[in-house]
Amino acid sequence: MTAEVRPVLIVGRSGQVATALLRAAWPAGLRPEARGRMELDLTDPAAVQAAVAERPWAAVVNAAAYTAVDQAESEAEAAYALNRDGPAALARACRAAGLPLIHISTDYVFDGQKDGAWQEDDPINPQSVYGASKAAGEVEVRATLPQHVILRTAWVFSDSGHNFVKTMLRVGAERDELRIVDDQRGSPTAADDIAAATVTILERLLSGRGAYGTFHFANSGTTSWYGFAQAIFEEVAARGQNVPRLTPIPTRDYPTPAARPMNSVLDCRRIAQTYGITPRPWAAALSDTLDSLLPEPAAAQSPAIQTTKGAR
Numbered sequence: 067m068t069a070e071v072r073p074v075l076i077v078g079r080s081g082q083v084a085t086a087l088l089r090a091a092w093p094a095g096l097r098p099e100a101r102g103r104m105e106l107d108l109t110d111p112a113a114v115q116a117a118v119a120e121r122p123w124a125a126v127v128n129a130a131a132y133t134a135v136d137q138a139e140s141e142a143e144a145a146y147a148l149n150r151d152g153p154a155a156l157a158r159a160c161r162a163a164g165l166p167l168i169h170i171s172t173d174y175v176f177d178g179q180k181d182g183a184w185q186e187d188d189p190i191n192p193q194s195v196y197g198a199s200k201a202a203g204e205v206e207v208r209a210t211l212p213q214h215v216i217l218r219t220a221w222v223f224s225d226s227g228h229n230f231v232k233t234m235l236r237v238g239a240e241r242d243e244l245r246i247v248d249d250q251r252g253s254p255t256a257a258d259d260i261a262a263a264t265v266t267i268l269e270r271l272l273s274g275r276g277a278y279g280t281f282h283f284a285n286s287g288t289t290s291w292y293g294f295a296q297a298i299f300e301e302v303a304a305r306g307q308n309v310p311r312l313t314p315i316p317t318r319d320y321p322t323p324a325a326r327p328m329n330s331v332l333d334c335r336r337i338a339q340t341y342g343i344t345p346r347p348w349a350a351a352l353s354d355t356l357d358s359l360l361p362e363p364a365a366a367q368s369p370a371i372q373t374t375k376g377a378r
């Protein structure tokens with residue numbers, strides 16, 4: 067007789083975190099099953115209810131969101147539909163089915179004005195429509211479903227989906243110089259590491275050894291977008307490819323529709339104390355992601371000549 071394997075509903079399929087959840091190492095008794103927007107539209111409460119009731123899920127993970135931060139400024143209705151009303155419907159359905167929900171949230175619920183790292187109970191004060199819609203989603207989940215974990219993370223990157231690493235690789239191959247913001251600080255975080263933390267949380271919750279509530283998870287160490295870009299292109303150069311010249315600039319020289327927190331650094335002590343999850347350094351996680359994005363270094367090339375396309 068084989069042991070029972072219980073499915074876990076992953077809301078989202080092709081997103082960074084959803085993809086990472088699907089390829090994460092799951093314990094023998096749990097198996098992820100994803101529903102992308104074509105199969106489960108999070109903005110349709112009846113579809114949410116039906117999906118949660120459809121199977122004897124062990125738990126639900128919400129990895130879906132409206133994540134186009136600048137576009138959200140002009141599409142507030144769509145952002146709130148997905149980031150507030152979707153999680154609210156999901157939390158109601160989970161409550162009815164007696165299921166725990168892990169809901170992924172963001173550093174953008176904070177205003178970025180604190181000197182130190184943000185703790186879970188610090189007051190939120192989002193500065194963008196995206197941040198406000200995600201904050202509203204948190205409020206709904208907390209009010210509706212006691213069996214929730216809200217996992218806030220930051221600066222997510224992966225070898226799939228849209229993210230800063232992939233953007234740098236693309237524009238770095240096209241241009242001789244990149245001007246990158248150097249006065250916003252945060253912790254770049256691998257989607258694979260968020261997925262591994264989520265699996266650990268679920269395993270503990272489902273065996274009665276977990277705790278509900280809000281937790282921060284980000285890879286360790288902090289940098290700026292400029293520092294992040296430097297690390298990316300150091301790895302690119304080490305793999306024998308040309309890299310652009312990088313110029314640090316202040317946020318005011320790179321205006322965007324949505325305001326970003328100047329300090330996005332998350333204090334991750336609570337998840338370490340409660341779940342024993344200690345994030346690895348962001349640079350190590352970056353190196354793994356670049357290994358899957360970039361070809362092996364060409365042995366014949368010398369790093370000494372791998373600078374810019376003639377600009378340096």
Ligand SMILES: NC(=O)c1ccc[n+]([C@@H]2O[C@H](COP(=O)([O-])OP(=O)(O)OC[C@H]3O[C@@H](n4cnc5c(N)ncnc54)[C@H](OP(=O)(O)O)[C@@H]3O)[C@@H](O)[C@H]2O)c1
Pocket residue numbers: 077078079080081082083084101102103104106107108109128129130131132133148170171172173200218219220221222223227228
């Ligand atoms: N990206 C970041 O830097 C960052 C930073 C902090 C926190 N977060 C949070 O981390 C979580 C995951 O972000 P991500 O970067 O993995 O997102 P992403 O790559 O932009 O993917 C978005 C996901 O949302 C799903 N989705 C979009 N519209 C939907 C709808 N109407 N119904 C159901 N699903 C829908 C997509 O479904 P399909 O699979 O069908 O495309 C996709 O799986 C989000 O909660 C986000 O707020 C992200």
